[in-house]
Amino acid sequence: NESRKRGITPCAYSKPMRDALLRRADLERSMEGALAQGEFFHLVQPKYDVAGTCVLGGEALVRWRRPDEGIVGPDEFIPLFEQNGFILRLDEFVFESVCRDLRARLDAGLPVVPISVNVSRLHLHRPDFLPTYVRIKDEYGIPDGLCELELTESIVIEDLHGVFGIMEGMRRAGFRCAIDDFGSGQSSLNVLKDLPADVLKLDREFLLESSLPGTEETVVRFVITMARELRMETVMEGVETPKQLAFLRTTECDMVQGFVFSRPVPPEEFYRLLETGAPDEGAFRD
Ligand code: C2E
Ligand code: MG
Ligand code: MG
Ligand code: MG
Numbered sequence: 001n002e003s004r005k006r007g008i009t010p011c012a013y014s015k016p017m018r019d020a021l022l023r024r025a026d027l028e029r030s031m032e033g034a035l036a037q038g039e040f041f042h043l044v045q046p047k048y049d050v051a052g053t054c055v056l057g058g059e060a061l062v063r064w065r066r067p068d069e070g071i072v073g074p075d076e077f078i079p080l081f082e083q084n085g086f087i088l089r090l091d092e093f094v095f096e097s098v099c100r101d102l103r104a105r106l107d108a109g110l111p112v113v114p115i116s117v118n119v120s121r122l123h124l125h126r127p128d129f130l131p132t133y134v135r136i137k138d139e140y141g142i143p144d145g146l147c148e149l150e151l152t153e154s155i156v157i158e159d160l161h162g163v164f165g166i167m168e169g170m171r172r173a174g175f176r177c178a179i180d181d182f183g184s185g186q187s188s189l190n191v192l193k194d195l196p197a198d199v200l201k202l203d204r205e206f207l208l209e210s211s212l213p214g215t216e217e218t219v220v221r222f223v224i225t226m227a228r229e230l231r232m233e234t235v236m237e238g239v240e241t242p243k244q245l246a247f248l249r250t251t252e253c254d255m256v257q258g259f260v261f262s263r264p265v266p267p268e269e270f271y272r273l274l275e276t277g278a279p280d281e282g283a284f285r286d
Contacts, residue, residue: 043264047255099140116148144174204238
């Protein structure tokens with residue numbers, strides 16, 4: 001009001017814009033310290049066979065525990081960290097945490113399964129990306145095939161041949177390679193046949209009702225069959241209901257990752273599920 005009287009524009013931004021900028025500044029100011037203080041950690045979401053009887057793998061998903069705020073999910077900070085480059089260090093941190101857990105399991109002679117981590121697009125064209133991941137994997141002495149790197153479909157589509165080369169490099173270096181969120185973007189089925197991937201993760205959008213009843217099931221079944229022909233394992237993401245699960249049991253889908261079996265859980269809980277096998281048949285865990 002004072003400023004208005006003096007003829008100064010009080011604020012160039014609307015309130016929501018201002019709040020978003022302040023939030024961004026706050027997250028950016030505190031991210032370095034947060035990493036040093038151990039505020040970032042990962043959960044692991046199990047991937048089950050369709051019967052829900054065994055855990056065949058897991059995906060590491062990052063979280064930020066902020067002292068005055070509680071737990072913040074990746075949707076709030078990953079886009080920002082992709083803009084400012086901090087995602088490079090955060091992804092490495094998550095990967096190293098996963099390797100540390102795997103090493104502890106191997107040392108104790110306990111069962112392990114492949115664990116995937118998400119790799120931001122920012123890594124891909126950096127010459128030190130693969131050497132860094134290989135160094136961490138070797139430092140912890142992780143056998144080939146236990147670490148899986150997830151690249152989202154959109155990264156692959158942006159630069160097909162460049163990314164194919166990088167994926168082949170990852171596989172030669174002993175990583176499994178997964179395509180995340182397949183079907184969420186612009187990929188054509190034509191791309192599928194050339195993908196040098198071990199695993200195809202079908203985006204949860206596939207399960208959402210389409211305007212033509214029954215169509216989504218036809219498409220999911222087709223993609224799963226085609227992936228299998230091409231020697232890729234399939235993971236259906238975001239499976240929430242017993243009805244969706246019942247449908248997937250009529251397909252050759254290899255793995256189901258979704259709330260119908262388990263939410264992302266702390267690593268100790270993940271490894272407990274791995275050892276004890278199943279959540280209750282068809283039960284919702286919350
Ligand atoms: P994403 O890699 O596709 O991971 C799957 C997301 O779906 C996770 O969200 C998971 O909690 C959620 N989800 C699993 N089952 C269900 C379900 O049944 N229903 C619904 N509605 N959602 C389900 P989250 O943990 O919030 O992660 C969101 C995204 O953030 C991830 O999508 C990934 O793109 C990114 N992200 C997470 N952790 C990392 C990381 O360490 N590095 C990078 N670069 N990105 C990460
Ligand atoms: Mg993922
Ligand atoms: Mg995904
Ligand atoms: Mg997704």
